Amino acid sequence: MEVKIKQFLNKKELTFLKKYGTKKETPFLLINLDKIERNYDNLKKNIPYAKIFYAVKSNPEKEILQTLANKESNFDIATTFELDMILSLNISPKKISYGNTIKKEKDIAYAFSKGVRLFATDSLNDLKKISLHAPGAKVFFRILCDGNGADWPLSKKFGADPDIIFNLAIKAKSLGLIPYGLSFHVGSQQRKINQWNNAITQCKYLFDSLKNKNIKLKMINIGGGFPSDYIQPTKNLKTYSKEITKFLKNNFGNNFPEIIIEPGRSIVGDSGIIITEIVLISEKSKINNYKWLYLDIGKFGGLIETIDEAIKYPLFPEKQDKKKQEYIIAGPTCDSYDILYENYKYKLNKNLKEKDKIYILTTGAYTASYSSICFNGIPPLKVYCVKNFIVQPNNL
């Protein structure tokens, strides 16, 4: 599939990159805060009935959190560390949900002491811990999804089958908690929109069966999974929202429960560009028609989502050229696992040279927060935030 840089970046953005891509030591991640605002607005516009809880793990950069806070976003956190990051920005604990189903008792107690009153759960033991350390809190129950159709599935690890959830909701009430709603995550970068239908149908079943037990659930958290722009295109957000709204209507008529979304990738993914430099180009055998391209960033520098080549980032040399050649692309570290793309062969300029810059697009999500702290002595990925591709003082 031939993709062109012009499909992803406009002239202004390209000019900016050319000019400022050389200002800092590579590799670094450049975040356009303006794009994040637009992505947020776009989600709001397309799913107006949903409350947005930004999934902090996708990129916890302070300026990103502040930008979203200014937009009145809510935040989904997974640990007390993320909680502290949010609270340090003077964001109300009322805007926070503790979305991780795997929690220590002391972490629940800490969150509760800071004012968090909304917790996710999917097991009896976690529920008991919540009842002890966050008495009277609202809990929502996560349904298991198989993640089928997603580039980055979150399958199996989280959630439980509806019959288990049914019993948990009853138990929650008897433990003095408020069984408030249900949640699911269909898998990140989910391409099969119908996966929301499967999950929403299960939610409807649980809403009805629990009503018979005098438990009135009020909320559905339809998770993340909304797409960002990688090499293989997805349907646009409008199509996602139209379909999902239809699924909700089919099940709940015009009386939707409170709907929450927890976007990560679709908010920050395409706001980020990693600027990297070619360290080495080599050939290993005369019979191969491809070369090896080693960059100054790899799996350990933040590109972990290239595991099994799951996420295929749009990747372009700074200078474009018509003559192309296939490359295997790898990182700089002394670990053989540090190969980014081997099966999927990127076609890049035939005349690429060492020290040339490569842009790795759509790298705003799940990169900086994944980068290792000192493997081979390499420091964590540096992040610079700009607004609308206009340089801010002391920034870049």
Ligand SMILES: *Cc1c(COP(=O)(O)O)cnc(C)c1O
């Ligand atoms: C990671 C995560 C998200 C974000 O998912 P995206 O696909 O990046 O939008 C949302 N909710 C929960 C519970 C998560 O763990």
